[in-house]
Every structure is written in C-alpha cells, then in structure tokens.
Amino acid sequence: MFRTERLTARLWEDGDEQRAYDIYSRWEVMRWLGARPRALESPTEVPALIARWRERSADPRYGVWALERHDSGEVVGSVLLVPLPDGDGRTEEGRVEVGWHLHPDSWGHGFATEAARGALAKGFAEGLTGIHAVVRPDNGPSAAVCRRLGMAPLGRTDRWYGVEMEAFLATRP
Structure with a gap:
C-alpha cells in the first residue's frame, strides 16, 4: 500500500462494498477489463470480488488496492500492481502489470495518473526493473x-489475457 499527494492506496474493506458495486457494475468501466469483460450484475458478487483482490494482495509487493481520497475519504476506484498473466492465466516470473479502474465520477481529475505513478514507484522500490501496462486498442x-x-x-500483442492489447513498459529510472 502507499500514499500519493491526494490518494491512499489501501486494501479493499467490507465497508467498501457499495462503492465497489457502483464502480464494477458499470459497463463503461468494465468494458476495458480482462479477457472477457463482464459488469457485476448483483451486489452479492462484491464480497467474492473483494476476497479475490485481498488474495492478490497477500504478497506485500503486489495488490489490487482501493484508492481513497485524503480530503473526502471517498473511494475513487482501484489501482493494481500484479503479476501479468499470459493468455492461459499463468504468470511469468518478473512480468508485472500496473493498472487502474476508476468510477466515472472520478475521471478527468488526474487520479489514474497519480495512482499509477505511485504504484510504479512502489514497484521500482521493491526492485522491479520493468512494469507493463496493457490497454485495449480503443481505450x-x-x-x-x-x-x-x-x-x-511496445505495440499490439495478444500475449497477455489472450486478447489483442496495446502494451506499454515503464523502466526503473
């Protein structure tokens, strides 16, 4: 976990369930995520989602973290720093991805860039030498x-998630 100027990246908590549902039930958010995008259909899906994120955060170097604003305490979305899976769902040693998922009411405020910059700094401080981002071509x-x-x-590839993505790489300064 880490802090930036305006945000705290922290574990998702049970009290975040309503906001998590509000974010991840929206097609305008979910259409960009994963190999087969799917918006949540029911609030009953959220506890399992938060549990999966907490599992991915068991190794303190990595995680899917809630982004909480310092000024209001509102969760604006997620930032992630996780091993990058290939098309079969297996991870390659040393391949790590940074990503962000924000509620539409938090778009356009620089939160994604700020949070990703913080995640990159955390990853590099942990000894990573390169961190990828993969983005759908029309995003x-x-x-x-x-x-x-x-x-x-790095151009387009279907190496990760089994769908064509634009790949980017940040290298340790």
Missing part, C-alpha cells in the same frame, strides 16, 4: 495515462 484515455507516465509503447 484512448488509458493509453494517454501511459504516455503521461512516460511508458514506452
């Missing part, structure tokens, strides 16, 4: 975040 806003972060474009 211009996320590609713009990658460019603002100074990530190098």
Whole structure:
C-alpha cells in the first residue's frame, strides 16, 4: 500500500462494498477489463470480488488496492500492481502489470495518473526493473495515462489475457 499527494492506496474493506458495486457494475468501466469483460450484475458478487483482490494482495509487493481520497475519504476506484498473466492465466516470473479502474465520477481529475505513478514507484522500490501496462486498442484515455507516465509503447500483442492489447513498459529510472 502507499500514499500519493491526494490518494491512499489501501486494501479493499467490507465497508467498501457499495462503492465497489457502483464502480464494477458499470459497463463503461468494465468494458476495458480482462479477457472477457463482464459488469457485476448483483451486489452479492462484491464480497467474492473483494476476497479475490485481498488474495492478490497477500504478497506485500503486489495488490489490487482501493484508492481513497485524503480530503473526502471517498473511494475513487482501484489501482493494481500484479503479476501479468499470459493468455492461459499463468504468470511469468518478473512480468508485472500496473493498472487502474476508476468510477466515472472520478475521471478527468488526474487520479489514474497519480495512482499509477505511485504504484510504479512502489514497484521500482521493491526492485522491479520493468512494469507493463496493457490497454485495449480503443481505450484512448488509458493509453494517454501511459504516455503521461512516460511508458514506452511496445505495440499490439495478444500475449497477455489472450486478447489483442496495446502494451506499454515503464523502466526503473
């Protein structure tokens, strides 16, 4: 977990369930995520989702963290720093992904860039030398975040998640 100027990246908690559902039940958020995007259909799906995120956060180097605003305490979305799975769901040693998922009411405020910058700094402080981002080709806003972060474009690939994505790479300064 980590802090930035305006955000705290922390574990998702049971008290975050309503906001998690509000974020992950929206097609405008979910359409960009995973090999087979699917919006949550019921609040009853949220506890299992939070449990999976907590499992992915068991190794303190990695995680899927809630992004909480310092000024209001509101959760604006998630930032992740996790091993990157290949098309079969297996992870390659040393391949790590940074990503962000924000509620639409938090788009356009620089939170994605700020949170991703913090996740990159955490990863590099943990000894990583390169961190990837993978973005669906028509997701211009996320590609713009990658460019603002100074990530190098690697072109399109279907190596990860089994679908064609734009790949980017940040290297340790």
